[in-house]
Amino acid sequence: MSAIRLDGIAIGQQIRAGLRAPVAEFTRQAGRAPGLSLVLVGDDPGSHLYVSSKLRSAGDSGLDAEIHRLPGDTPIDELLRLVDRLNRDERCDGILVQSPLPTQMGADAERRVFDAIDPAKDVDGFHPTNVGKLVQGRADLVACTPSGVIEILERSGIRIAGASAVVIGRSDIVGKPMALLLLHRHATVTICHSRTRDLASVAREADILVAALGRPAFVTTDFVKPGATVIDVGTTPVSDAELVAGWFEPGHKRRDAFERRGSLVMGDVHPGVEAVAGALTPVPGGVGPLTIAMLLKNTVTAAMNRLNGIGL
Ligand code: NAP
Numbered sequence: 301m302s303a304i305r306l307d308g309i310a311i312g313q314q315i316r317a318g319l320r321a322p323v324a325e326f327t328r329q330a331g332r333a334p335g336l337s338l339v340l341v342g343d344d345p346g347s348h349l350y351v352s353s354k355l356r357s358a359g360d361s362g363l364d365a366e367i368h369r370l371p372g373d374t375p376i377d378e379l380l381r382l383v384d385r386l387n388r389d390e391r392c393d394g395i396l397v398q399s400p401l402p403t404q405m406g407a408d409a410e411r412r413v414f415d416a417i418d419p420a421k422d423v424d425g426f427h428p429t430n431v432g433k434l435v436q437g438r439a440d441l442v443a444c445t446p447s448g449v450i451e452i453l454e455r456s457g458i459r460i461a462g463a464s465a466v467v468i469g470r471s472d473i474v475g476k477p478m479a480l481l482l483l484h485r486h487a488t489v490t491i492c493h494s495r496t497r498d499l500a501s502v503a504r505e506a507d508i509l510v511a512a513l514g515r516p517a518f519v520t521t522d523f524v525k526p527g528a529t530v531i532d533v534g535t536t537p538v539s540d541a542e543l544v545a546g547w548f549e550p551g552h553k554r555r556d557a558f559e560r561r562g563s564l565v566m567g568d569v570h571p572g573v574e575a576v577a578g579a580l581t582p583v584p585g586g587v588g589p590l591t592i593a594m595l596l597k598n599t600v601t602a603a604m605n606r607l608n609g610i611g612l
Contacts, residue, residue, distance in 0.1 A: 302574055303576075303577035303580040304456075305582055306456050306529075306579055306581045306586060307585065308452060311452055311455050311456075312589035312590050312593040314455065315451060315590070315594070324362070326600065326603050327362065330607055332391060333363055334364065334393045334602075335394070336392075336396070336423065336595075336596075337366055337386045337392045338365065338366070338367045338368070339368045339382060339383070340368070341369075341370045341397075341398070342372030342401070343372060344400065346537070347399075350398060351367060354396070357593075358595075358596060363599060364391070368382060368386075375405075379413060380412065380413065383397065384416065387416075387418040393421060394423035395423065399473075415428065423444075423595055423602055425443040425447075425598065426473065430442070437484045440601050440602075441598050442598075443474070444591045444594035445473065445590070445591045445594075446477040446478035448590025448591050448593065449478060449481075449510060450482075451593075456579065458508065460486065460487050461486035462486060464487070464490075465482045465506060465508040466492060466508075466510070467482070467489065467490070467492065468492045468493075468503065468511050468519070468568070469512030469513050469533070470492075470493045474512040475491060475493075475512050478533075479491045499523070500520075500522045503523040504522070506524075507525070508531070509523065509524060509525075509528055510531045511531065511532050512533035512534065514534055514535075515568055517543075517567075517571070519532075520572060521576045524576045526576050528576075528577055529577065529578060529580075530573055530580045532567035532568055532587065533587050534566070534568030534569070535566075535583060536565065537563055537565055537566075538565075538566045541558070544564065547570065548571060565584060567582075567586075569583075
């Protein structure tokens with residue numbers, strides 16, 4: 301048996317196509333396009349790549365997106381002042397401060413910055429107001445990656461209600477909101493983490509298994525009930541040729557790509573799981589494209605809410 305591949309690129313395109321009409325309607329009513337402000341601090345190459353790709357996608361979808369680039373040694377107060385300015389900028393509907401922030405900003409920098417963003421413009425869905433609303437099942441702006449996973453499941457016809465769902469990972473940005481979204485859709489949800497005992501046997505109970513640990517190829521076949529849907533959120537850059545050789549046979553397209561580039565982005569799910577799962581999101585081309593599509597969707601929602609005076 302070989303798992304059905306859930307195509308995140310195609311689903312992301314569907315979502316973006318669905319945004320054309322509301323973007324046009326907003327632009328007609330407001331006399332401007334929905335505005336997205338991206339903030340990038342420092343020179344982390346991964347963050348540069350993500351932010352450039354968000355900017356491009358936003359432009360392609362008719363949004364008015366801009367990047368504010370700040371040097372890595374920027375004091376946190378300066379970043380907070382920029383957030384305050386964007387909060388008060390009428391043309392800005394959505395604010396995204398790319399994480400991680402430089403370590404020199406302090407251990408609590410991300411929390412301070414996310415807390416400072418106007419909840420009505422919080423297109424990442426990280427503000428405590430939006431997280432609280434998510435707990436109550438009434439949030440408009442929900443973290444992009446987990447809401448993208450829900451889109452994949454629903455648009456692929458995978459039944460969530462009544463399913464046993466296991467989420468491995470309990471971060472604020474992926475694991476916890478993921479578990480809540482599944483719960484609100486009537487799954488029976490188990491959240492696992494680094495202290496979970498006998499993780500593989502807990503995971504094996506799942507009809508829907510979401511792996512969000514950031515440990516490449518950690519979820520092996522013994523974690524997966526035959527026929528289960530496996531969602532691979534993990535994206536870890538790997539440059540160890542020996543590891544890659546252990547995962548992919550010579551001639552496999554991912555091994556060839558590694559040999560050309562000297563690195564690859566690996567998911568949390570071992571390639572062998574494809575033979576056991578019923579459906580599986582690939583890495584790349586699974587959850588990743590949905591994260592950007594949901595950011596654009598959140599921006600349009602935030603813009604429409606602001607236009608219609610729906611405050612938070
Ligand atoms: P994170 O904040 O590091 O959280 C990882 C979670 O996994 C923690 O809850 C941790 O448990 C748990 N964990 C780690 N090792 C474990 C183990 N051996 N057994 C069981 N649980 C373990 O990571 P994150 O921000 O949630 O991201 C997770 C992954 O998703 C990363 O690879 C990240 O790059 C990727 N990601 C991808 C996208 C995308 O668009 N595709 C978006 C966001 C994140 P404890 O809480 O006990 O430490």
